[in-house]
Amino acid sequence: MEYTTGTPSWRLVMRRALRVLRPRRRGQRQGKWSIGVPLIALAAGLLFTTSATTADGTALRDDRRPQLAQLITDKRERLDERDKEAAELRARVDAESQRYAEVNQPVKEARQRADAMREQAGFTALGGPGLTVTLNDSSRRPTDTGPDAPQNDDLVVHQGDVQAVVNALWAGGAEAMSIMDVRVISTSAVRCVGNTLLLHGQVFSPPFTITAIGEPMAMRRALESSEGVQQFRAAVADFGLGYTETVERNVTVRAYDGSSDLRSAEVTE
Incomplete structure (x- = not known):
């Protein structure tokens, strides 16, 4: 218009x-x-x-959706640039501390203690046999009607589904783990926004791939005994969600390269 x-x-x-x-002539009727x-x-x-x-x-x-998509893209590019800049600064700090450790004994001893814990903290790459689990949304759409018709929430992977697999793998003896090729450490938090996964400031879309280093059969048994994983497998049969387990003979989980700063912490009893 x-x-x-x-x-x-x-x-x-x-x-x-x-x-x-305007006044009408005599004889003309004026309607409502x-x-x-x-x-x-x-x-x-x-x-x-x-x-x-x-x-x-x-x-x-x-329609403001194109502007919103562009805004998200710009924010993501800025985040990538800042992550790259932070990685460069951490490398410079590490190089300077290494150089200073050559002439200062206390700094050298502190670095040696830190290097001994780097593998356990997830700051070194780890390879070996393991297991890869993939979760995916259903290809079905909620077009059916009736009391038993699937809803939108029935056809997508949720945060609890990913967390159930992660917890089961840790319980099964996983030594190292990555989600979407991003190393998971003790401070990692798995969150879902809609049907996307948010991990360490990065956003991922399904299918979600979780890779763990460890004894494959022990981790498979832990997955089978996990209540959350059992519920997801039941949803796979009912709604067509995707779930696969792949035994890895030799797989590498890369080192964590993000920030290790803690915002808060508590000492456990």
Whole structure:
């Protein structure tokens, strides 16, 4: 719909209103609509003029999804740049501390203690036999009707599903783990936003791949005994969700390269 400027619209409305309100000749009957029409015309003119002023030459119902997608892309690019800059700064700090440790004995001893714990903390790559678990959304759509028809929540992988697999793998003796090729450490938090996974500031879409280093059969038994994994497997049969386990003869879980700063911590009893 195209709007004209406010002044011509008002002039047209006023002319029509005055024409209707003009005294009629004797013998002519004035119906009820003769009074209502100018009021409706005045309201319509006011509405159109207000809309034209508000639009200011633009569409009032413009689709803002492209702008939102571009905003997300820009934010992600800025985050990647900052992650790269942070990694470079950490490398410089590590190089400087290593150089200083060559002439300072306390610093050298502190670095040796830290290096001994790097593997356990997840800051070194680890390879060996393991197990890969893949979770995926269903290809079905909630088009069926009835009490037993699947809902949207029935057809997607949830945070609890990913967390159940992660916990079962740790319980099965996993020595190292990665989700979507991102190393999982003690401070990692698995969160889902809609049907996307948020991990260490990165967003991933399904299928979600979880790889763990350890004895494959022990981890498979832990998965079979996990209540959360059992519930997801039941949903696989009912709603067509994706679940696969792949035994790895030799797989590498890369080192964690993000920030290790803690915001809060408590000493366990």
